[in-house]
Amino acid sequence: MTIEVPLPPLEQIWWELLLHGDYKISVKSEKLTESNLSPELKQFFGELHQKFPEIAFPELDKDLKTKFPATVETVKKELFTHPTLFQTKWQGNEKTRKKASEKSVSLLETLLNWQETRKVPDIATEFLGIISALPLSKDFPVLIAYLLQRVERWEAIIVEIETILNSLKAFLPSKEVLTPFFEWTGSTNLILNQCTKKLKTFKGGENEFLEDAQVWVSMREIIGERFNLTKLPKILENEAFIYKVYILVKQLATPKGAEQVFSLPDFVPQLKGKMKGQEKLIGELVYIFFLMEILEPAVQQPMLSKPRQREVREALEQFLLPFYAKLVVFLFPQITFPAVVTVEDIKKKLPTAINLSRKELEISTSNQSNEEIIKTFNSGIEKITRKIDALNAFLSKSQELVGNEFTIFTWLSQLHSYMQENLKRKEGEFVEFVNNVENETQKGELQEKINEITKSLELSLHSYEEKSRVLLQEKSSQLQEVEGEIKKFEKTYSDAVEAISTLIRQYGDDRHINVYSVLKNWETYISDFQKKMKFSASNLFTSLADQFKPILEAEREFLDNIRINELNPSDGETTAQWLTPPNLTLAENRQRIQSLDQRLKQLDNLREKLLQERLGVERYLAGTVQIEEKIETAQCVVCHKVINFAEDQFIKCPACNRAAHYLCLAWWLEKHNNCVVCGSEYLKPDNFSYPEDEEQSSEESNPSFSKDE
Known part of the structure; x- marks a missing residue:
């Protein structure tokens, strides 16, 4: 589906059309003086205008050849650049003008090689059908670039013809000669624009992380999958290159003897050898044939033992790991991998990089207001989550290319899920921490101001x-x-x-x-x-x-x-x-209720954990409860109410000897492990304490996953 339209030079078309189209020409004397024509031409046309105000174009052509026999072609080019210097008219009456117009149209068709040129819109329409039939996407950059070049060549022909028509328009006395040609260029441009628009929707450049077509062919070689070759759709037979590749595949992959199926390694190397320099384009076309079921997986596939299946799966993972590592480095530039990437490298470095990114967010928000801190932190966590989503998309695409026969990268999917859950949990903990800090700070400010007022009352x-x-x-x-x-x-x-x-x-x-x-x-x-x-x-x-x-x-x-x-x-x-x-609005009351419900839900989630921890605290407190009878009363350091030492159970801090009700201090120790007054520890760190963040980080950096899971 190619077409080449050789067009003569523009000035030649103009001259031939005026020479054989029954035109008369006159020179505008006022324009002649102002023009930048050569002195010889100015003198020639000045004398001509004095003798003949109007002259038939064939007579002008004859005079020019006589006056400038050696440079007549150069003179034509120079005159063509001065369309406003001349005025043209039809010769004869209305009837002869109509014949002259028809003659001009016929002559222009000959000059434009119309027998071949007029085929462009039909070919473009057929080409648009081929584009629509192909399952194109951004995963086929070489094929799309090849098809775009084809459309651009046709567009260049149309642009050249439009340039000719617009130039002729300035010399002809009537546009009716050019009207059918302008209508043709308009309809042709519409079809070519549709082709270009459709192709450019898929244009995105080569995928630097996973070249689908090349990867698919390579993985078929690893798997050893076999195929049958079915018939090429008739519409694709009209695209010469696609048809050529199909015929070569058919010749190279023809089964021999009783063998009725073939694998890609049987013919792809030979195919690329016959079409050197177009290896990527061939790889994309072979993958297109698979998507269009022209290459159809054969029913008779080689039986794989379980050890062989495991071997193939591991080979596929090793083949795809460098592509995955390249994407990881792009998303997290702080990560570096050795030349040969292993599973352990991924398990070790990816969670560490995500944890570092999260901790950097916590540090970078330290000089902002609480609202800005939470907003910035949440935005950063969302960006990290989107990066993990990109890694998940890679896994989905890889699995799609491999097919359903082999399940690969299960351990990576589990690792991604673990990291996303951990990010979500850390985000909630950080927001709660910031809110608690703000609450305690504001309460401290309020208490300080009240203390100032009570001090004035004392005075x-x-x-x-x-x-x-x-x-x-x-x-x-x-x-x-x-x-x-x-x-x-x-x-x-x-x-x-x-x-x-x-x-x-x-x-x-x-x-x-x-x-x-x-x-x-x-x-x-x-x-x-x-x-x-x-x-x-x-x-x-x-x-x-x-x-x-x-x-x-x-x-x-x-x-x-x-x-x-x-x-x-x-x-x-x-x-x-x-x-x-x-005077709260209905929306504000609903928002407040939702906030309270959320807090209650959080308390319910903590209830079971705290009850278990409380049992341990009570066992510890059982050895420290004292009953005093010598001192009658004291003030509880938690609730600030009176402690009756003769009747109440109470606890004393081993450091400062301050007392508190048993239940009051038990409530306090559910949240803290230190004294209310002096800050000394009641519990040892190993007993019923919350796990340290560093220990969690260590676990996050080395999650345990089996490849067979």
């Missing part, structure tokens, strides 16, 4: 006690000043409560921050503070007796009403209700 109480005592030691006439001090202290207390309320609201709006422990500390402080105030009021009452009774009653009423719920905006509202942000 205010001390000032109140001192000034009240001094004033009362003076005369009773200063009772009003004492009352003023009470009101001043009330105002200080109200301001402190309002400030703490604002802080807790501010921090409580963030759903990741648990402010309940801070509220608990505040309640404990207020309880102690109330005792101090009551003690102060009792002293005043004793000193002033009935004389200061109105003041003392006012002070006692104020102190009796001190409660933690003064932080709440309304009576009867619980702390949990108060911490819930008001």
Whole structure:
């Protein structure tokens, strides 16, 4: 399916068409003066214009040959470059013009070698059918490049013809002569564009990691698979090169004697020897024949024993390992493999590289906000996951090329699954860690600000006690000043409560921050503070007796009403209700519920593990529980409530001797293995401790998989 259209030079076509097409020509004198024609030509056309304002083109041709006999062809080329210098007209009447137009069309067909040229759209249409019949993809870069060259040659012919037509358009008095040719080029271009577009959708260059056609042929040689040769589809017989390769395959692979089947090693080397320089193109065509079932796997295949099957599978893996290693190095440039790649090299280096990539992500996000840290980390993990997906795609493609008879790279598939699961687990652990760090940091800031306010309360109480005592030691006439001090202290207390309320609201709006422990500390402080105030009021009452009774009653009423719920905006509202942000939208409430459900699910997942660990902790604690009777009470370092040594079970830290309720410390030790106050370890690292990350990393770097699994 080839066509060559020899076209004469453009100026020759122009000259022949005007010479034999019954045209008259006139020179535009104003253009002649401005043109850059040679002086001899300017003089010639100037004299010609004075004698003959219009002249038949054959007469002009005769005069030029007489005036410039040696350089007439050069003169034609020079005149062709000045289309605006001349004006052409038909000779004769309307009837003679019509005949002249038909004569021009016939002449142009002869000049354009129309008998061959007009076949281009039909050949292109047939070629488009061949392209559609072939199972092309980006895996056939050499074949696609070959087919594209064919289309580009036809496109070059059309471009040359269009150039001729557009050039002639400037010299002819009417476009009707060229109209059928322009219509032909338009329809032909449409077909050729469809061919080019279809081929370019497959064009992607050679696959540097796995050349499908070459790999398929090589693996058939390893497997020793046998084939039958079926009939070539009729449409492919019209493509000369494809038909030639098919005939050669048929001749070289013809069974001899009783042998009715053949294998690729029987004829592929001979085929490549007969068509040197086109080895890759031949390999792709042979693979195309297989995909189109022109090469059909024979029913009679050689029987393979189990040792032979294992040997073939290992040979296939060894053949494909370098391709796989090349892809791994491309995805993870930090990995280097020896010249001969082994299974152990892959098992050792790939998980290590993925773990290093993940740890680099954790380090690189250290100077960002928590939200940016999580976003950057998740994005990095997604990129690593996509790289593992690319490796999985390689395995799928390899298995597709091998076929269903042999299952290869099972151990690599398991390794990929393990690495993806590990990445997902590490991602969850890192996000939880970042959120916990943020929660603890925010809680610390809140507690610090509340401590500043409570410190001011302590100073205010001390000032109140001192000034009240001094004033009362003076005369009773200063009772009003004492009352003023009470009101001043009330105002200080109200301001402190309002400030703490604002802080807790501010921090409580963030759903990741648990402010309940801070509220608990505040309640404990207020309880102690109330005792101090009551003690102060009792002293005043004793000193002033009935004389200061109105003041003392006012002070006692104020102190009796001190409660933690003064932080709440309304009576009867619980702390949990108060911490819930008001006016949440339906979507926000759903989001909050989903967040709580997720946390509850995480707690459920940890429950079984923690219960088992708790049993071990309780066995350890059983040897440290003490019952003290000498000291009556103390404060628990976990819940901050009173420990009754005579009745309660408690535990003391062996380092700082601080005490805690048995259940409180058991709850604490489910999450930590150190003292609440001094940080000393309660448990030895070997007993019920969580596995270290380094140990996990070591296991990840050396997963144990058998090739036979």
